[in-house]
Each structure stands twice: as structure tokens, then as C-alpha cells.
Amino acid sequence: MGRITIKDIAKLLEVNPSTVSRALKDHPDISVSMKEKIQQVAKDLGYQPNYQAIRFRQNKSGLIGLIIPEMGMFFFPAVVKAIEEIVKKNGYNLIILQSNDLLEKEKENALVCQNFGLDGLLVCLSKETMDVGHFTETIQRKMPIVFFDKVIQQKECSTVVINDELAAITAINHLARKGYKKISGIFGNQNLEITQSRKKGFLKALTKHRLLHYGEFCFHADTLEESKRKFAELLEQSVLPDAVFTMTDQTLAGVIQAIYEKGLSIPEELAVICISNGNLPYYLNPQITHIRHSGYAVGKTAVELLFDLMNDKVVVSNNQLELETFLVELDSC
Amino acid sequence: MGRITIKDIAKLLEVNPSTVSRALKDHPDISVSMKEKIQQVAKDLGYQPNYQAIRFRQNKSGLIGLIIPEMGMFFFPAVVKAIEEIVKKNGYNLIILQSNDLLEKEKENALVCQNFGLDGLLVCLSKETMDVGHFTETIQRKMPIVFFDKVIQQKECSTVVINDELAAITAINHLARKGYKKISGIFGNQNLEITQSRKKGFLKALTKHRLLHYGEFCFHADTLEESKRKFAELLEQSVLPDAVFTMTDQTLAGVIQAIYEKGLSIPEELAVICISNGNLPYYLNPQITHIRHSGYAVGKTAVELLFDLMNDKVVVSNNQLELETFLVELDSC
DNA sequence: TTGTATGCGTTATCAT
DNA sequence: ATGATAACGCATACAA
Numbered sequence: 001m002g003r004i005t006i007k008d009i010a011k012l013l014e015v016n017p018s019t020v021s022r023a024l025k026d027h028p029d030i031s032v033s034m035k036e037k038i039q040q041v042a043k044d045l046g047y048q049p050n051y052q053a054i055r056f057r058q059n060k061s062g063l064i065g066l067i068i069p070e071m072g073m074f075f076f077p078a079v080v081k082a083i084e085e086i087v088k089k090n091g092y093n094l095i096i097l098q099s100n101d102l103l104e105k106e107k108e109n110a111l112v113c114q115n116f117g118l119d120g121l122l123v124c125l126s127k128e129t130m131d132v133g134h135f136t137e138t139i140q141r142k143m144p145i146v147f148f149d150k151v152i153q154q155k156e157c158s159t160v161v162i163n164d165e166l167a168a169i170t171a172i173n174h175l176a177r178k179g180y181k182k183i184s185g186i187f188g189n190q191n192l193e194i195t196q197s198r199k200k201g202f203l204k205a206l207t208k209h210r211l212l213h214y215g216e217f218c219f220h221a222d223t224l225e226e227s228k229r230k231f232a233e234l235l236e237q238s239v240l241p242d243a244v245f246t247m248t249d250q251t252l253a254g255v256i257q258a259i260y261e262k263g264l265s266i267p268e269e270l271a272v273i274c275i276s277n278g279n280l281p282y283y284l285n286p287q288i289t290h291i292r293h294s295g296y297a298v299g300k301t302a303v304e305l306l307f308d309l310m311n312d313k314v315v316v317s318n319n320q321l322e323l324e325t326f327l328v329e330l331d332s333c
Numbered sequence: 334m335g336r337i338t339i340k341d342i343a344k345l346l347e348v349n350p351s352t353v354s355r356a357l358k359d360h361p362d363i364s365v366s367m368k369e370k371i372q373q374v375a376k377d378l379g380y381q382p383n384y385q386a387i388r389f390r391q392n393k394s395g396l397i398g399l400i401i402p403e404m405g406m407f408f409f410p411a412v413v414k415a416i417e418e419i420v421k422k423n424g425y426n427l428i429i430l431q432s433n434d435l436l437e438k439e440k441e442n443a444l445v446c447q448n449f450g451l452d453g454l455l456v457c458l459s460k461e462t463m464d465v466g467h468f469t470e471t472i473q474r475k476m477p478i479v480f481f482d483k484v485i486q487q488k489e490c491s492t493v494v495i496n497d498e499l500a501a502i503t504a505i506n507h508l509a510r511k512g513y514k515k516i517s518g519i520f521g522n523q524n525l526e527i528t529q530s531r532k533k534g535f536l537k538a539l540t541k542h543r544l545l546h547y548g549e550f551c552f553h554a555d556t557l558e559e560s561k562r563k564f565a566e567l568l569e570q571s572v573l574p575d576a577v578f579t580m581t582d583q584t585l586a587g588v589i590q591a592i593y594e595k596g597l598s599i600p601e602e603l604a605v606i607c608i609s610n611g612n613l614p615y616y617l618n619p620q621i622t623h624i625r626h627s628g629y630a631v632g633k634t635a636v637e638l639l640f641d642l643m644n645d646k647v648v649v650s651n652n653q654l655e656l657e658t659f660l661v662e663l664d665s666c
Numbered sequence: 667t668t669g670t671a672t673g674c675g676t677t678a679t680c681a682t
Numbered sequence: 683a684t685g686a687t688a689a690c691g692c693a694t695a696c697a698a
Contacts, residue, residue: 005691016669021693029667051448053691056389057674062449063428071414073406073611080413081404084431093428093445095396098417112426115384116395253616260618278406283586285593285618338675349685354677362683386675390690 004047013041024049064092064306065118067109069101069126074249074278075149076124078295083122083303090307092119103128114139120306125150127189127222132157144309148302150192158309158319160302164194164275167291167325168201169208171245171273174289176209178333180243180271184217184234186227186251195220198247198275217241227254235262243271243333249280256284271333275325286331293325337380346374357382397425397639398451400442402434402459407582407611408482409457411628412635416455419636425452436461447472453639458483460522460555465490477642481635483525491642491652493635497527500624500658501534502541504578504606507622509542511666513576513604517550517567519560519584528553531580531608550574560587568595576604576666582613589617604666608658619664626658 006024010017015034023030023038024047030038041047055062064087068076080096087094095118099106106126113121121143123135132152135145140156148160175183185202188195206213217234221227227250234241235258246252252274264270272288274281277295281288301321308314339357343350348367356363356371357380363371374380388395397420401409413429420427428451432439439459446454454476456468465485468478473489481493508516518535521528539546550567554560560583567574568591579585585607597603605621607614610628614621634654641647 006693007691017691018670018693019668021691022668025693031667034667048448050450050691052389052392052394052450053674054693056385056690057692057694059385059674061385071410071417073410077404077406077410080429081431084404084429085433088430093430093449095426096413096417096429097421097426098414115381116426117383117385253612256616256618260620279586280616283589283613283616285589287593339677340675350675351677351686352684354675355684358677364683367683383675386690387677389674390676390678392690 003050004042004045005050006047009038009041009045009047012045013037059117061117061119062092063095063116063118064303065095065097065109065113065116065121067097067099067106067113067121067123069099069124069150071096071098072250074276074280075295078277079124079149079299082296082299086300086303086307099126101126101128107134110134110139113143118143120310121145122302122306123147125152127191130191144306146302146306146309148298150194152193153320156318158305158314160298160305160321160323161194162293162298162325163322164197165201165204167275167293168198168245168247169205170325170327171275171291172202172205172209172211174327174329175243175245175271175273175333176205176211178243178271180333181211182214182217182239182241182243183211184214184231184241184244186231186244186246186255187218187220188248188251189222190220195247202245202247214241217244221251221254224250224254227251228257229254231255232258232261235259235264241270243267243273246272246274249274249276249278252276252288253280256288267331267333273333281328281330281332284332288332289330290328291325292328294323297323336383337375337378338383339380342371342374342378342380345378346370392450394450394452395425396428396449396451397636398428398430398442398446398449398454400430400432400439400446400454400456402432402457402483404429404431405583407609407613408628411610412457412482412632415629415632416636419633419640423640432459434459434461440467443467443472446476451476453643454478455635455639456480458485460524463524477639479635479639479642481631483527485526486653489651491638491647493631493638493654493656494527495626495631495658496655497530498534498537500608500626501531501578501580502538503658503660504608504624505535505538505542505544507660507662508576508578508604508606508666509538509544511576511604513666514544515547515550515572515574515576516544517547517564517574517577519564519577519579519588520551520553521581521584522555523553528580535578535580547574550577554584554587557583557587560584561590562587564588565591565594568592568597574603576600576606579605579607582607582609582611585609585613585621589621600664600666606666614661614663617665621665622663623661624658625661627656630656 006017006020010020023035097109146158151159274290276290277293281290339353343353356368430442479491484492607623609623610626614623
């Protein structure tokens with residue numbers, strides 16, 4: 001005999017399947033004696049509800065989707081950790097999909113989510129994505145979505161981000177306070193809103209402190225390798241920055257390698273500051289002063305907002321949350 | 334009107350739902366003209382198959398489960414990246430569950446997987462787990478399982494691991510070749526087979542090279558912090574090692590911080606070598622010579638073995654695969 | 667308090 | 683070549 005079903009129990013006790021169904025879920029209509037009898041038999045037979053059938057019947061998947069560009073080591077581990085924990089606490093499970101930073105794959109993933117009938121969706125956009133129509137126009141009608149980290153602020157979108165501009169400003173404020181004047185800025189992919197915001201903050205802060213903007217000290221880099229290569233080139237010039245700000249752990253990793261290879265000492269010859277959501281600043285030597293941004297907090301906030309949306313605790317669909325960041329002063333400036 | 338179903342199409346065309354069902358999947362019985370008509374209407378109406386219903390009907394979940402202790406930054410990102418890609422390529426999706434290194438949660442997760450009717454399961458055991466009965470005795474009968482990385486070698490288990498003993502031996506061989514004699518060994522949680530194997534290799538290699546085993550230079554550490562604290566204490570002793578071997582990125586991170594704080598120069602005052610599956614050795618200064626172990630390869634191999642099991646391409650259920658590792662010589666010894 | 671009947675969307679099996 | 687029916691396991695509106 002295969003898996004025990006409600007029918008089996010019903011047949012055995014010569015009652016109706018619906019009675020069993022109700023008894024097993026403590027329905028108040030069923031008498032205590034009947035409940036006990038049924039639950040005992042269910043236990044003896046090792047009955048396990050077929051959740052697939054339940055979810056089908058109730059048109060619920062019990063699943064939350066998470067679409068991310070790519071599982072890297074800096075940001076997403078903490079995000080996933082937080083999301084998985086909270087999703088499970090709420091009786092759901094987590095499905096992970098990678099877009100590999102490709103718009104096409106992101107669209108495919110969106111379709112998968114739709115067809116899977118997920119109960120909610122968390123999305124960190126690919127860097128190719130310039131428009132979220134493939135989510136909002138069809139899927140969002142049936143399934144709450146929260147965008148986080150890499151987002152596009154549009155009407156009808158719920159988002160969770162950090163205050164990127166402020167984070168960059170805080171970093172530059174610190175450098176200015178320490179007396180650095182020739183500040184290099186290393187940024188990620190140009191398409192991303194986080195890049196735009198952090199760059200905006202960077203420039204604003206320079207202006208505020210009446211510091212010159214050395215365009216030749218600034219660049220965008222998509223990968224660690226690009227960041228390293230470009231910064232190494234920069235270090236070959238005759239005029240050098242006295243401080244460098246990197247907007248992510250990834251760009252930091254590249255810059256640091258270039259600095260190590262050049263043999264410059266931090267912070268004496270070159271100060272370093274970054275925005276980080278990982279442990280890298282602590283692993284480096286010297287440890288890097290940074291603006292801390294918690295991936296765990298982002299994940300937690302995003303998924304909690306999602307559950308609020310799913311449970312209609314939030315009326316409007318365009319909640320746009322911003323998380324705070326803070327300065328961690330270590331040894332690099 | 335809500336979602337379009339096969340019934341809707343059938344009603345519209347005044348045919349039977351079963352005809353529609355067959356037409357949509359190119360069943361040879363259906364006439365070409367009928368097929369075209371139906372497929373056209375399906376397209377016009379934006380019909381999307383209800384996979385939940387299909388999976389229910391076919392008693393397939395379309396899901397692969399992945400149980401890991403905790404989403405950290407060193408090992409699992411690469412594993413998850415590989416698994417997600419291959420799972421998706423095979424038309425499945427990936428569910429992630431964390432045990433938080435707790436046996437109880439691992440058992441809960443096992444139950445979830447069972448109730449979800451997953452089609453396959455990948456497991457990296459918690460450090461509390463001493464026995465895999467909660468997987469093999471019930472679940473494995475209905476669902477193929479592959480254990481990876483943190484495994485317990487038992488009959489009837491398919492596993493994917495690296496040759497841990499050999500990896501440790503390779504590391505110590507390198508140190509011996511370079512002339513180091515007082516070697517410290519830093520190991521992870523004692524319960525883990527990978528710890529036991531790596532320690533065994535460590536000791537074997539010392540013996541082989543007729544090197545003394547300095548027990549006072551060796552310890553186990555469960556966390557980065559513990560690794561750092563204990564190594565810092567070790568560095569306060571009068572007799573110091575001339576080289577240190579750490580069995581993971583995590584222990585390396587702790588040891589490195591202690592070394593930085595003490596101000597010892599690598600490799601002049603202390604050589605460092607480790608087993609690594611991440612990028613940390615490249616981020617440190619100097620870059621750390623290590624035995625490379627690819628999380629991506631582990632994930633890929635494990636999930637491919639799982640699909641082989643699912644498709645009955647592998648007859649026996651206790652395939653035990655070992656992946657190779659190799660030395661990456663950088664600047665720390 | 668319990669039973670009956672129906673349906674969720676799809677497909678396999680049988681009949682026509 | 684197409685239709686009719688039943689079934690997957692469960693939940694629920696309605697009846698008794």
C-alpha cells in the first residue's frame with residue numbers, strides 16, 4: 001500500500017472522508033471522541049497530508065520566489081539567510097532563481113514564477129533591466145512583489161533599498177573630516193540605480209566640502225577584475241589620489257589587489273573607504289573603514305514587507321522603504 | 334474572468350477538454366486543422382498551463398530541495414550557483430532550506446521535503462548530525478538523495494566530497510618542501526567527517542616527512558571568532574610555529590586577523606597555507622597559497638549525480654564520488 | 667455532529 | 683479523430 005490518504009482512514013473507520021478531513025484539522029463541528037479516534041488512526045497509519053493536493057485545492061503554492069542576478073559571496077548570502085529563515089517561520093518555502101544578470105533570463109524566471117503560482121516574489125533586478133513591465137503588467141496582479149537592492153522606482157512598485165546617496169555622502173564626509181582632498185571614486189555598473197545614487201551622493205559631498213572632482217580618478221567597473229585592472233592603470237599615472245572610495249565590496253576587492261600589487265601602504269600613501277554589506281573589510285589588512293549596509297536587514301525587511309502585502313496589512317502597493325547605514329571606523333582612513 | 338483553462342478553450346470551440354489537452358501537446362491523434370485552431374485560440378486567450386494541477390495529477394513536484402547548514406559567504410554561494418543553473422536546465426526549480434547546523438531543524442526540513450513531494454534532494458549535513466536515518470529510513474525510498482561536502486559515509490548513501498585527506502597532505506607536503514618544521518594545524522568542528530579526514534591527512538603527512546607534531550599548535554574552532562581568539566592566544570606563547578595550516582576559509586579568516594593584529598609578517602615570520610573553496614586567499618595580503626576546492630564543481634557533480642539517480646541512469650544507490658583538488662601557489666609560503 | 671456532493675485543472679482510459 | 687468519464691487528494695457548501 002502506498003501513501004495513506006484521508007480516504008483510507010475514512011474507509012477504515014467507516015466514516016466519511018470529509019469527517020476525517022475536518023477531524024484532522026480540529027474543526028469545531030466534530031465531536032471530541034470522533035476527533036480522537038480519527039487522529040489516533042491517522043497517527044498509527046502514519047498519515048501525512050498531501051500538501052501538493054492541498055495547495056492545488058486552495059490554489060496556494062506555499063512558495064515564495066527569489067530572483068537574483070547571481071549568487072555571489074558578498075551580498076546575497078546574508079540576504080538569502082534572512083529570507084529563508086523568515087519565509088520558513090511563516091510556513092512557506094523559498095525558491096531561488098538566478099537571472100545571471102540577463103534580462104532574457106529574468107523574463108523567463110518571471111514566467112516560471114507565474115506558472116508556478118508562487119504566493120509572493122522578491123526580486124533583485126539584473127543590470128540589464130531598465131523597466132519592470134515584465135513583472136508589474138501581468139504577475140503583480142496575482143502575486144505580491146517586493147523589489148530590493150537593485151530596483152527601479154516606478155509607480156505601483158514596493159521596494160526596499162538603503163539610502164544610497166546618504167551612504168556615499170557619509171563616506172566622503174569622513175574622508176573630508178580626515179583631511180583627504182584628492183578623492184578617487186570607484187563605481188559599479190552604470191545602469192543600476194544604486195550606482196547612480198551613490199555617485200550622486202559622492203559628487204554632492206565633494207561639492208559640499210569644496211573638494212575638487214578629479215574625473216580621471218573615477219571610473220565604473222562591472223567586475224572585480226575590471227576594477228583591479230583600471231585601478232592599477234590609474235596608479236601608473238603621475239598624479240595620484242590620496243584617498244579612494246569604492247561603492248561595493250566587489251569593487252573594493254579589485255582596488256585592494258591593485259594597491260597590494262603596487263605596494264602602497266594604507267592609509268599612509270592611500271586612504272580607503274567603501275560601502276560594504278559583507279565581511280571583506282574585516283578580512284583585509286589593514287581593516288577597511290566602511291559604511292555598513294546589512295544584507296540581512298535588507299532581506300528581512302523585504303520579506304516582511306512581502307508578507308504584509310500578502311496578508312493585506314499594507315494597503316498601497318508602492319511602499320518604498322529605505323534602510324539606514326552607519327560608519328564603521330577601522331584602520332584604512 | 335480569471336485564468337484561462339483548458340475548459341474555457343474547449344467551451345469556446347465546442348470541443349471536449351480532452352481534445353484541447355491533446356492538441357496543446359501535439360498528440361498525434363488530433364487532426365492538424367483542429368490542432369491549429371486550438372493552439373491559435375489558446376494563444377489568443379493567453380492560455381498558461383496550470384503547472385500546479387499538472388504536477389498534482391502526475392504526482393511530480395518539479396522541485397529539487399537543497400538543505401544546507403547556513404548560507405555563508407565562503408562555500409555555499411558557488412554551490413548554490415551551480416545547482417540552480419543545472420536544476421533549471423533540467424526543467425526543475427530549486428528550494429533552499431537551512432538547518433542552522435541544528436539536528437532538529439534538519440529533521441524538520443527533511444519532513445518538509447517529504448511532504449512537499451520533492452523530486453530529489455541534496456543535503457549538506459549539520460555539524461550535530463551523527464546519523465542520517467532521518468533521511469534514509471523514510472525519505473530516500475521515494476526520493477533520490479545526494480549528500481555532499483558534510484556527509485556521513487553509510488551504506489545506501491550517494492555522496493560527493495573532495496579527497497579531504499589528500500588535500501591536507503598536499504598542503505603539508507608543500508610546507509615540508511619549503512622547509513617549514515613547526516607546523517600549526519587549525520581545524521573546524523570535530524564532529525565533521527571533513528575535519529577528521531583533513532586532520533588525518535595532516536598527521537599522516539607530518540609523519541611521512543618526519544616532522545614533529547606540536548599538539549599545542551593545533552586546535553579546533555567552530556567559528557571565525559573562536560579561530561581568531563585561540564590563534565591570538567597561541568601567538569602569545571614563547572615558542573611559535575613557523576607555519577600554519579588552516580583547513581577552511583573560515584578558520585583562515587580568524588587566523589589571519591590574529592596574525593595581522595600581532596603584526597607578524599607573512600611568510601617571513603609565519604608561513605600560511607589553507608584549503609579553500611572561495612576567493613578569500615586572493616583578497617588577503619599577501620595572497621595565500623592554498624589547496625583549491627571548487628564549490629561550483631561540488632554542486633555541479635552532486636546535482637548531476639542526483640539527476641542520474643532520478644532518471645535511473647545509476648543503478649546502485651551508494652555512489653561515492655571524490656573530487657580532485659590542486660595546489661595554488663601564491664605568496665604566503 | 668456527520669454525511670453528500672462537487673470541484674480545483676489536467677490527463678489517461680475507454681468508448682464512439 | 684474526437685468525446686465522455688473518472689481520477690489524483692483534499693476541502694467545503696449544503697443537506698440532514
